[in-house]
Amino acid sequence: MDTTEIAAIIGAASALGRVALKIAYDSVQEHPKAKHAADDRFLNERKEAYDTFWSAHKEVTHDAERLRELALIVRAGKEVRDVRNGVLESFPPSPMPKLVDALDVLRRIAHTGDRVD
Numbered sequence: 001m002d003t004t005e006i007a008a009i010i011g012a013a014s015a016l017g018r019v020a021l022k023i024a025y026d027s028v029q030e031h032p033k034a035k036h037a038a039d040d041r042f043l044n045e046r047k048e049a050y051d052t053f054w055s056a057h058k059e060v061t062h063d064a065e066r067l068r069e070l071a072l073i074v075r076a077g078k079e080v081r082d083v084r085n086g087v088l089e090s091f092p093p094s095p096m097p098k099l100v101d102a103l104d105v106l107r108r109i110a111h112t113g114d115r116v117d
Contacts, residue, residue, distance in 0.1 A: 053102035
């Protein structure tokens with residue numbers, strides 16, 4: 001092999017090496033930007049799912065408190081119907097299905113980001 005051929009091969013390999021390094025560097029620089037763009041794309045959906053879950057949790061907690069009050073009345077030996085007229089009739093249905101649905105949505109969205117602010 002001639003020295004000019006060797007020099008040409010070394011020069012071509014060097015150029016290809018620089019191109020490969022540039023591609024690797026650019027991909028490393030763009031990865032965080034692409035990740036944040038993907039997270040921002042689902043931000044509104046995550047926020048809405050979290051708010052739905054939080055409101056359902058508040059409803060369940062409020063109903064649990066009302067049930068606790070009824071249990072205390074019954075423990076005292078009083079008839080619930082005598083204490084408050086229409087308490088049981090006006091008691092709303094359980095919000096637990098709404099809470100479970102909201103939790104399922106949160107679990108589905110959990111794979112799109114690390115946290116919900």
